[in-house]
Amino acid sequence: MITAQHLTKRYGGRNGKTAVTDLSFTVRPGTVTGFLGPNGAGKSTTMRMILGLDAPTSGRVTVDGTAYAAQPAPLTRVGALLEARSVHPGRTAFHHLMALAHTHGIPRRRVEEVLELAGLTEVAHRRVKGFSLGMGQRLGIAAALLGDPATLVLDEPVNGLDPEGVLWIRTLLKSLAAQGRTVLVSSHLMSETALTADHLVVIGRGRLLADTTVADFVRDSGAGSVRVVTPDARTLTGLLRAPEVTVTAAAPDTLDVHGTSAEHIGRTAAAHGIPLFELTPNSASLEEAFMALTHDAVEYPATLEGTRA
8 A cells, every 4th residue: 555645845945846745645455546647747756756766855655654765675565667768778678677586586487477477578588779669668567567566656557558558558457456456557548547547646736636536536527518409498508507507509409518417407497398308418538527627737738829720
């Protein structure tokens, strides 16, 4: 279990940049926890603090009650992938993993097991400098699994993988969580996170925005809509308008309503004698829910202004 308590990380002294502010969350065993946030939100800094690569300005983070740096055999407790290409390019995949294995007394047979698990057996004796991005990711994941750890911390593990590789890592992470392991995965791919994660920790500008299940996050986001078909769309639109409600005409008799429930729409229509031919709630996707929550926390917002059709 990963426990972060009031983590704050400031760079450059009192007048410098604060990357993480009073951040607390728990990553529990038996689930895949997605770690989400816009660029610059503080995800990488937080993961580095979990792994002892950055010291928090204040607060603390532990893995199973112990700081990572105090673990006597860290590879057997925590497997990590932060930068898959952090490998000497002149080494083969096999010798890279063997070098790591020697630091913890891990036998050769375990190196061969993780090479096979990652689909790298046929290229095990090729130099890493000739690896594609996807092969490098597979090697990084093999290294994370080398010590058979109870906790995994992975930053963008599907980056560069082909569809077969994405399916492999999705299945692998879910199976590891099913074994009772703690799995924390950072990703920008909302569709993949929706298929893989059970729980979410979402941060923005270094602060916690959400710590909840995927289902509750989407349900409570308010990003879903309700499709309404009625012959009196104009009247119903006027009755539904409110500061938090958006009504869009998809067709002369069809409305897409955001910001209120199907129940409220139905009751409003009934109270005013407006017939409804259809009243269908459309659940938000994880991407829509994420965008709705983080739109004010984006550090580098993009714009389409100035583009040409």
